[in-house]
Amino acid sequence: MAAPMKRKHEHGDEAYSCNKKLAGIEVSNRGALNLFIAWCHENNFQLSSKVTVSRTGSCAQYGMHAVEDIAAGYCIFQVPRSVLLMPSNSSIENLIKPENSKLTSTNQWIPLLLTLLYESNKPDSKWVPYLALAPDSEAIDLPMFWEKTEVEKLLKGTGVDKAVERDLKMIEVDFSHLVLPFFQNAEGTIRTEAINLESFKRMVAFVMAYSFTEPACKSTSTSENNGEGEQNDSDEDEDENGNEKTLPPMMVPMADMLNHITKHNAKLTFGTEALKMVTTRAIKKGEEIFNTYGQVSNLHLMHMYGFAEPYPNNTNDVVEIPVHRLLDAAKERASGDGTELKLVDSKWETLLKQEIIVEDDVVVLGRDGIVNDDICMQVLKVLSMNSSEYKAYVENEGWSDDASEASDEDDGVLDLAHISQLRDAQKMLLKRMGELHLQDYAVSFEDTVKKLEAAASLPARERFALYTSHGQQMLIKQLINACAG
Numbered sequence: 001m002a003a004p005m006k007r008k009h010e011h012g013d014e015a016y017s018c019n020k021k022l023a024g025i026e027v028s029n030r031g032a033l034n035l036f037i038a039w040c041h042e043n044n045f046q047l048s049s050k051v052t053v054s055r056t057g058s059c060a061q062y063g064m065h066a067v068e069d070i071a072a073g074y075c076i077f078q079v080p081r082s083v084l085l086m087p088s089n090s091s092i093e094n095l096i097k098p099e100n101s102k103l104t105s106t107n108q109w110i111p112l113l114l115t116l117l118y119e120s121n122k123p124d125s126k127w128v129p130y131l132a133l134a135p136d137s138e139a140i141d142l143p144m145f146w147e148k149t150e151v152e153k154l155l156k157g158t159g160v161d162k163a164v165e166r167d168l169k170m171i172e173v174d175f176s177h178l179v180l181p182f183f184q185n186a187e188g189t190i191r192t193e194a195i196n197l198e199s200f201k202r203m204v205a206f207v208m209a210y211s212f213t214e215p216a217c218k219s220t221s222t223s224e225n226n227g228e229g230e231q232n233d234s235d236e237d238e239d240e241n242g243n244e245k246t247l248p249p250m251m252v253p254m255a256d257m258l259n260h261i262t263k264h265n266a267k268l269t270f271g272t273e274a275l276k277m278v279t280t281r282a283i284k285k286g287e288e289i290f291n292t293y294g295q296v297s298n299l300h301l302m303h304m305y306g307f308a309e310p311y312p313n314n315t316n317d318v319v320e321i322p323v324h325r326l327l328d329a330a331k332e333r334a335s336g337d338g339t340e341l342k343l344v345d346s347k348w349e350t351l352l353k354q355e356i357i358v359e360d361d362v363v364v365l366g367r368d369g370i371v372n373d374d375i376c377m378q379v380l381k382v383l384s385m386n387s388s389e390y391k392a393y394v395e396n397e398g399w400s401d402d403a404s405e406a407s408d409e410d411d412g413v414l415d416l417a418h419i420s421q422l423r424d425a426q427k428m429l430l431k432r433m434g435e436l437h438l439q440d441y442a443v444s445f446e447d448t449v450k451k452l453e454a455a456a457s458l459p460a461r462e463r464f465a466l467y468t469s470h471g472q473q474m475l476i477k478q479l480i481n482a483c484a485g
């Protein structure tokens with residue numbers, strides 16, 4: 001993306017009137033966009049005259065608009081691979097390469113972050129016109145910069161709160177264990193006084209909200225993308241540990257100027273010589289050009305990009321419900337002298353021991369029902385067994401052959417349309433799981449709905465947090481209704 005620009009949140013030209021210190025030189029933001037566009041022309045971006053880049057009328061600061069009607073399948077611009085900002089295109093690569101396996105031990109982003117820190121402190125970097133437009137330190141308003149109390153107040157229960165907690169811990173460790181030692185050992189690259197935890201955190205946010213990841217396999221090389229590679233389940237796309245293979249992220253100047261909506265009208269394709277932004281449908285003069293950042297939920301959008309779409313616009317939305325809510329639901333139903341409670345605990349231990357679940361697993365609920373239905377169904381089956389069924393299950397060390405075969409028939413059984421066919425005990429558990437999770441949100445469903453009436457007048461943080469909670473609460477309500485049916 002890029003076009004990280006000097007974006008301030010307030011509107012109006014005065015937002016650009018200040019100067020930015022980059023690589024030891026003063027860059028006026030007035031005209032920075034023109035310099036960037038001129039740089040794109042010099043570098044063979046083949047930017048179409050049918051579009052314009054500006055802050056006027058776009059959904060979030062900068063954006064791209066059609067100034068003429070554009071047909072489907074039209075290339076709006078290309079980004080030659082030689083100008084992608086990534087380690088292999090930077091002179092710092094020879095220092096990163098020998099250390100690559102250590103640097104990527106916790107995440108794949110460190111080499112790009114080091115490259116960005118290096119290039120943005122280099123007066124003669126070839127990306128000066130691009131980096132001059134990089135968002136100002138306050139402009140990327142991701143929840144990881146909010147006060148903890150505000151995250152709790154606005155996002156509790158959504159999963160964004162947990163993701164922020166994890167990020168902050170990891171950023172501190174990466175900075176002190178990898179980034180700082182790297183530059184201390186790489187004398188003459190950048191002055192170590194130029195970097196600190198805060199500036200590193202800002203760079204992480206820039207990579208989070210503006211980088212792209214190319215799909216690992218050829219078959220997805222024309223897929224929609226931004227921020228993360230497209231999901232792909234084929235074994236060929238998994239590493240030896242069964243994790244999805246992804247290529248390291250990179251900065252793609254100009255492509256990162258585009259905003260995202262689920263009903264996008266353009267997408268980035270990955271060719272051998274260049275990446276191309278291609279329209280996916282005909283676009284009318286005046287319309288904003290929207291890329292896709294992938295098939296992403298509001299949880300992901302809020303966490304990585306600091307915005308969310310109002311219900312029902314995000315058809316990729318999901319809610320991640322901690323699997324232990326099923327345990328809580330089962331415990332609530334246990335009655336009597338404690339024998340039933342012991343049975344529930346024993347079932348849970350067995351599920352963990354059999355590695356059907358791990359403690360922090362989540363049940364993923366989407367528009368059509370439970371996405372990870374195989375795991376969820378196994379948990380439901382074990383938790384809803386009576387004591388003799390459970391005894392047989394334990395003696396058999398899992399499902400009998402008959403039961404395993406039956407489990408193949410479970411495919412799709414946790415779709416909303418089929419949930420009513422579950423056993424009553426299983427429906428009750430699912431329903432209660434939803435009810436318990438609803439209680440975890442900072443704002444109740446009823447209050448969320450009330451607040452939505454005035455959403456347009458709310459500050460951006462509150463509005464997007466509200467969209468995130470509301471979308472998730474709607475999915476849970478649908479599950480509860482399906483279980484009651």
Ligand SMILES: C[S@@+](CC[C@H](N)C(=O)[O-])C[C@H]1O[C@@H](n2cnc3c(N)ncnc32)[C@H](O)[C@@H]1O
Nearest residue numbers: 001060061062209210256257258259260305307
């Ligand atoms: C890749 S940048 C897109 C360009 C950005 N508008 C700019 O001026 O730099 C991603 C950021 O744009 C904003 N954004 C993108 N799509 C949006 C949308 N549909 N609604 C609100 N903000 C959006 C978010 O702040 C996000 O972090």
